[in-house]
Every structure is written in structure tokens, then in C-alpha cells.
Amino acid sequence: MTVAVGTRVGAVMGRLRRNRLSFLGVLIVMVLLAVVAFGPLVWRLDPIQTDLADRLAGPSLAHPLGTDVQGRDLLARVLHGGRVTILIALASVVVALVFGSGLGLVSGFVRGWFDTLVMRVVDVLLAFPPLLLALVIAAARGPGIFNTVLAVSIPAVPRFARLMRSQSIAIREREYVLAARAVGLHPARILFRHVLPNGIGPVTVQASIAAGIAILEVAGLGFLGLGVQPPAPELGSILVDSRTYLLQQPVAVLLPGVVISLSILGFNLLGDAFGDVFDVGSGS
């Protein structure tokens, strides 16, 4: 058993080493998660505390990146903002993954009217450009963290559903599923013990890509004032706060954008890495 696991890890690492870009993706995402998880614990300044005597200050020992227009420490704001943006994005992906894959898994396995119904609903949701759907849900529900998760996760559900459904359909015809049925295993057991684990590979790729899109949407909603509300830090809302002071404090616009871009890049590359590991498609 340990030998089998050992060789498997070795093979995965081997595949990752061969593709340097995928490796870079894994690295970016790991560093990013570490920074937003532990950064605020190390750099303990309050991201909301204003100090009007120290507005738009340049870099100093007390404020390595300077301060914003209300004298708030920029490093603390970007660290906390990154944490908020990425947490909301990842939460949205988890919600979409659970609902979407769950629907797809069941509808592909049972087929019939349930499948038809789910797929028609998925078609309708896919008729809306994702960003537009997120925008409208956020507009209807109002700003806030919970509503942002809702707005970002709903547009992502259909793709998970379609993907898992096609996996489910393919796997239900395999011999081991037939065998499991022949022995009289409960369908739920077959679904969760056999179909789900064997179909999950491509879903991880989709989840990575969805995480990149979710970060973009969370920051976009924040930028438009429809996401997380000030004074709470969020990368998109820091950007829109700082755009008026671009000339006096360029770091406040540059840094949040760099963090957003890097995280999207990281998750896109991580998707490629998952693709390598599970041998999904053939990127190159």
C-alpha cells in the first residue's frame, strides 16, 4: 500500500517537474495562500484604523508601503484585502462545486426526466454571460460578503454540473459499476464510492479555472461597489478607493492589481497542473 502511494506521488511530481509552468502555478498558489493566511498575523496593524495626520505617506518603517488617503496602512489593507477576496472566491467555488457536481453526478447517473430538467436549467443559466449574471444577482441581493458568494457561485454551477454529468454517464457504463450493481450494492453507495472518486479528476481542473474567474468577479464587484463594502478591505474596493489618488500614491493602485493578476494566473496554471496530474486533455 505504502509502496503504491509512494510511486504515485513520485509519478505526479515527475509530471509536474516536466511542465515548469504547472509547477510555477502550484508555487504561486501556495505562496499566495500562505501570505494571506499568515500575513495579517505577522503584520498586525489594523487595516481600518484611520490616521488623518498621516495621509498618503510614503514608505517608512512604520508603513513599509505608505498609507492611503485616510492614513490607513497599505500593507495591512492589501494583506487583509487579499485574504477577503481570495476567501470569498474560494468559498464561492466550493459552493458551486458541491451543488454543480452533485447535480451533475446524480442526473448523469439516474438519467430520465430528472436529467432532462437539470440540463434545461443549466442551458438557461449558461445563456447569461457569467459576469452579467453575477452583476445582476449582486445588484438584486445588495452588497455584502454572503451575497457576493451567492453572486459569484451561481454562474459557476452550470459548468460543474455539465462536466460531472458527462463523467457520470461515462463511468456508469464501466464494468466495475456493472459488477457493483450485480452484487446488489445500493445506488447511493455506487454513486459515492465508485462514480464520484473516478470522475473527480476533470472537476479539479474546472475548480482551479473557476477560482481564477471567481477572484476576477469578486474584485470586479468590489470595484463597482456591489461587493464587499468599505471600510472593510477587499482588493477591488481598495483599487476603486485609490484610483483618485493614483498620482500621489501609485502603490495603492499597482499592488492590489498585481495581487489579483498573480492569483488569477496562479489558479489558471494550477488548473494545468491538475490536468497534468489527472491526465485530462492534452495541453501540450
Next chain:
Amino acid sequence: MRGLVRRRLLLLPVTLFGVTVITFLAIHLIPGDPAEIYAGGPLAPPEAVEAMRARLGLDQPLYVQYLSYLGRLIRGDLGTSLFTGKLVSTEILERLPASLELSVAALIVGVPIGAALGVLAATRRDRGTDHLARTLALTGLSLPSFWLALLLVWLFSVKLGWFPFGSRLPAFADVEARSGFVIVDSVLAGDFGLTLQALRHLFLPAITLAVIPIALTARYLRNAFAEELSAPYIRTARAFGLPERLIVWRFALKNAMLPLVTLLGVLLPALLAGAVLVEVVFSWPGLGTYLLLAIQSRDYAVVQAVTLFLAVAYVLASLVVDLSYGLLDPRVRESQ
């Protein structure tokens, strides 16, 4: 192919029906009482709220409300803006040209650049150029458009002063609206100075938006082209000693271009929606700023109508693409 067409055409009404149900129900997603919101908020007198409820038909059962909504849609009535009191359909048509102008400009700039990058990468596979092109495409897909817009404005408008910023035309400039497209109208009016001005206003937002088609086209074409170049018929052609130029440009590229049709059809509507953020940064008077203004002023009739309009455009565009793809590719045409 006939089966595919029939299936797609049969599903179209189902999808459109679903889209109208969603835009209809969206109004009920709003927390609180829509009648109260429309009547002016919690301070509105109760009789005004009731009057608004009757006017909006919200006192009717849900299916009656939906049927009358559908009836109005079929007659082309998208509702009235609470804010301006004008017909939403009129306002959409007024603003559509600005959005189309921006999206088409982004496509005209983006697709050739992306295609060139993709072809370069595929013909020099796994070499420096290939890696560079793929890195560029990946970076392009990772840049948030609103951030890129801010940076471009900072560099080219504020620092260098090369391009103006905000709106489609210089202040006080006016041109008789014949098509609604400023560029076309100014050419029709024979005012080429104004055309130049309009192009300069268009430049930065179009470049910002073009990043998406550049990156997507490059990635798409690189993969399709590289795959085509390793196909057996190419090996055969090489074995026969046909000139490489002929093989690459006449055979492989022609076949690799086909999927690009799909991409184009998906890009245009995606750009129309994706332009929202770019339009906002550049104060571009298109559908995106219209939608955002409506959201901010809680003008739900407009939000509902613009969403419906964009979704229907998206559905129809993907249908046209799927069908034209079938017409262009004999393999799809003959199958089924």
C-alpha cells in the same frame, strides 16, 4: 447535421422561455417589497405603495404577472425607465452602438494580433517564441480589465497626454446621428477631423478590451494549429515533398481556422458583457454604464431589460455560430 439543426432550433424556444422566467423572477429576488421600493422606499405613504402595486400588477397571481410580462415582451415592450421615464427599448437602442463600436474595435484589433501570436507559437513549437506567446496569452487572461484600464489611463492620458480620456467625443463636438456609430456618422458627415478625434477616444478602451480576444485567439489558434500540423495528412504531404510553405499556409492553417468561427461568435457577446467594467472606467456611454447606472439608481426595469437583451443576444449568437460551423465543416455537415 439536419438532426443537429433541428435539435438546436427545437431547444431555442425552451432556452429563451427559461431566460424570460429568470429575468421575470429576478425582480422577486430583491429583498423586501418591490412595490415599496418602486414607490420610493420605506418612507413612501401606504396608499402610494398600494397604487404602485396595482400599477405594476404585483397584486395579481404570479403566473398572471408572468404572462403579462411575456405579452409585453412579444409586443417589444421592455418597460419604462423609472428614472428617465423613457422607454427602455429606446434607451437600449441609443446606447447599443457605443457598446458595439467598442466591442467591434476590440475584435478588429485583438483577433489579428492574437492570430499572429498563435500562428507564430504553433510554427515554432516548444521554442522561445512559443513560450513567449503562451506566457503573453496567460498574462493577458490574468489581467483584470478594470485595473489595466486604470494603468493605461494613468500612462497614456495623464502622464503622456497622448490620448483623451472619458466619453466618445471631445466636449461640445456633435455629429448628426445617422447610424449611431460616431465613427461612421462622422465619415458620412465628411468631418474627418472628427473621425480622427473619435478614433483617439476609442483607442484606450478598445486596447483594454482587446486583451481578451488577443489572449483567447492566440491560445486557441496555437493549439488548433499545432494539432493540425501533427495530423497524418500533413505527414503525408511532407513525405510527398510538397513545399513547407504550401503545407503550413494552405493546408494546416485553413483547417485550423475553422474553430476560430466558434471563438468569434462567443467573443462578441462576451465582450458586450465584459465591457461593463471597461466602460465604467472610461465613462463610455454604452450598455455597461447604462446597466450600472440603473443598478445604482435601483431602476430595476432597466436592469431586467438590459439583462434580458444581453442574454438573448448571447443565445442567438451561439446558435448562429453552431449552425455556421456546421455549414463550414463538411465533417459536421455530413454527420448524423
